[in-house]
Amino acid sequence: MDLSVSLCGTELANPVIPASGTFGYGYEFAEYYDIDCLGTFSFKGTTREPRFGNPQPRIAECAGGMLNAVGLQNPGVEAVISQELPRLAKCFHKPVMANVSGFSVEDYAYTCAKLDAQAQVGWLEVNISCPNVHGGGMSFGTDPAAAAAVIRAVKAVTTKPVLAKLSPNVTDIVSIARACQDAGADGLSLINTLQAMRIDLKTRKPLLANVTGGLSGPAVFPVALRMVYQVYEAVSIPIVGLGGVSSAEDVLEMMLAGATAVQAGAANLIDPYACRDIIAALPGVMEKYGIQNLRDIIGGAHG
Amino acid sequence: MKKGLFTIAENAPLAEGVYRLRLAGDASAVTAPGQFVNIALPGRYLRRPFSLCDAEEGMLTLIYKVVGGGTEQMAAMEPGRTLDVLTGLGNGFDLSLAGQTPLLLGGGIGSAPLYLLAKKLRAAGKTVSVVLGFNRRSEVFYEQEFRALGCQVTVTTADGSYGVPGFVTDGLPTGCSFYYACGPEPMLRAVYDRAAGSGQLSFEARMGCGFGACVGCTRQTVGGPKRVCKDGPVFQKEEILWT
Numbered sequence: 242m243d244l245s246v247s248l249c250g251t252e253l254a255n256p257v258i259p260a261s262g263t264f265g266y267g268y269e270f271a272e273y274y275d276i277d278c279l280g281t282f283s284f285k286g287t288t289r290e291p292r293f294g295n296p297q298p299r300i301a302e303c304a305g306g307m308l309n310a311v312g313l314q315n316p317g318v319e320a321v322i323s324q325e326l327p328r329l330a331k332c333f334h335k336p337v338m339a340n341v342s343g344f345s346v347e348d349y350a351y352t353c354a355k356l357d358a359q360a361q362v363g364w365l366e367v368n369i370s371c372p373n374v375h376g377g378g379m380s381f382g383t384d385p386a387a388a389a390a391v392i393r394a395v396k397a398v399t400t401k402p403v404l405a406k407l408s409p410n411v412t413d414i415v416s417i418a419r420a421c422q423d424a425g426a427d428g429l430s431l432i433n434t435l436q437a438m439r440i441d442l443k444t445r446k447p448l449l450a451n452v453t454g455g456l457s458g459p460a461v462f463p464v465a466l467r468m469v470y471q472v473y474e475a476v477s478i479p480i481v482g483l484g485g486v487s488s489a490e491d492v493l494e495m496m497l498a499g500a501t502a503v504q505a506g507a508a509n510l511i512d513p514y515a516c517r518d519i520i521a522a523l524p525g526v527m528e529k530y531g532i533q534n535l536r537d538i539i540g541g542a543h544g
Numbered sequence: 545m546k547k548g549l550f551t552i553a554e555n556a557p558l559a560e561g562v563y564r565l566r567l568a569g570d571a572s573a574v575t576a577p578g579q580f581v582n583i584a585l586p587g588r589y590l591r592r593p594f595s596l597c598d599a600e601e602g603m604l605t606l607i608y609k610v611v612g613g614g615t616e617q618m619a620a621m622e623p624g625r626t627l628d629v630l631t632g633l634g635n636g637f638d639l640s641l642a643g644q645t646p647l648l649l650g651g652g653i654g655s656a657p658l659y660l661l662a663k664k665l666r667a668a669g670k671t672v673s674v675v676l677g678f679n680r681r682s683e684v685f686y687e688q689e690f691r692a693l694g695c696q697v698t699v700t701t702a703d704g705s706y707g708v709p710g711f712v713t714d715g716l717p718t719g720c721s722f723y724y725a726c727g728p729e730p731m732l733r734a735v736y737d738r739a740a741g742s743g744q745l746s747f748e749a750r751m752g753c754g755f756g757a758c759v760g761c762t763r764q765t766v767g768g769p770k771r772v773c774k775d776g777p778v779f780q781k782e783e784i785l786w787t
């Protein structure tokens with residue numbers, strides 16, 4: 242039985258990747274289990290300057306999922322390189338996916354160039370889809386031309402594979418995906434969270450201080466699956482599928498829809514062992530459905 | 545941190561809207577008073593965090609207030625049922641700072657974690673003063689339990705229906721070596737402003753994960769952003785910034 246896949250030319254022992262923003266910079270999860278069992282992981286969205294993020298409260302719940310409006314809290318790229326990555330090197334011995342966000346095309350290029358130079362980084366995941374910041378993030382990912390401009394600028398200053406992380410908060414995700422491919426993206430991650438909100442009945446006001454947040458968890462899985470399926474038909478670059486993935490069965494569905502690898506996000510927050518347990522469950526579920534080689538099922542649901 | 549299954553040994557009303565839940569299981573991850581647990585409830589996506597009132601070998605005790613759908617669901621749970629619980633979360637109170645005459649200040653449900661703290665401080669031979677503040681007489685809990693540990697106990701009620709009328713800051717004794725406070729943020733702010741000397745304050749927060757991964761519960765501090773769940777919930781007075 243073979244769980245390995247190849248993502249933009251780099252082998253992953255299995256397709257399971259903790260999603261950015263749900264796994265920190267990795268080393269804290271290494272206190273709970275050996276994180277070398279992961280395919281890789283995508284570290285916390287990193288920006289040029291340190292960011293505190295949004296005011297409290299920034300977490301809410303709903304049926305089948307959660308909302309976050311963290312707003313890209315991170316220590317900034319210099320601290321990530323000088324402090325977070327050296328700590329990670331002690332407990333993770335594989336290439337890591339560097340998730341990058343920004344507020345201008347120059348921001349993205351600057352931060353990506355810095356991280357591209359780090360030996361530990363295997364892929365750059367360019368987040369043009371954060372719904373919780375203003376004047377950046379998602380505003381680049383909801384317009385094909387703006388998305389392409391970011392990807393082109395990043396590609397011009399980097400050597401490692403660049404994945405564009407796309408927003409579902411668009412009319413036509415396929416047009417954004419095509420624009421990123423045409424601009425030189427080596428792969429696509431989809432989807433980021435869905436813009437959402439809750440209202441507190443006691444105060445009659447929005448529950449999140451940011452008013453809106455990003456919805457994640459099992460509630461979004463069928464939406465993510467649909468988008469992976471549609472984009473797979475339109476592009477030739479590999480897709481990393483994410484959105485509500487919580488089980489080995491979900492991993493197989495995502496791969497059948499067209500994902501080469503699969504990220505799990507919110508699942509890590511309700512169970513710190515989620516990704517370890519999904520990986521451990523994969524061989525049994527593959528056997529149940531008669532799958533010998535995971536690579537064989539990528540896009541298998543298509544005509 | 546440990547993840548484990550616990551069996552409900554007791555789940556009974558303690559005061560108005562307040563319940564005591566005793567959970568049998570592996571309590572070995574608990575290392576300090578002021579730590580908390582995070583409980584998965586059927587049908588609720590996120591876990592619910594609760595501070596620990598007591599921890600003994602094989603048994604955890606927590607006291608919770610019914611404030612929403614999740615805690616309503618908990619209040620209806622029968623003994624014998626099992627719950628998936630993350631234990632040993634958060635930093636907890638630092639007993640080494642107590643001095644000889646520590647003061648413990650609890651606001652409402654925030655009084656709960658002070659019980660294990662008082663127990664440890666009494667075991668270490670400290671003279672412990674406790675001020676517990678509640679809204680009204682019907683909500684008062686654990687006054688006798690703190691007395692039974694040998695603590696000097698003052699109870700305040702906001703409506704004056706029991707004990708000293710007013711808030712915990714209206715019942716502050718003098719001459720204490722260090723204070724430990726837990727309660728709603730307005731109470732912590734009042735304690736910070738009025739209590740003499742240094743102390744540690746334990747904060748509540750709306751959390752995603754409870755173990756540091758989502759950074760949903762971050763507060764700004766003198767030393768930069770800190771996660772209430774992982775770097776706290778207990779913060780040293782001198783590092784606190786109010787927003």
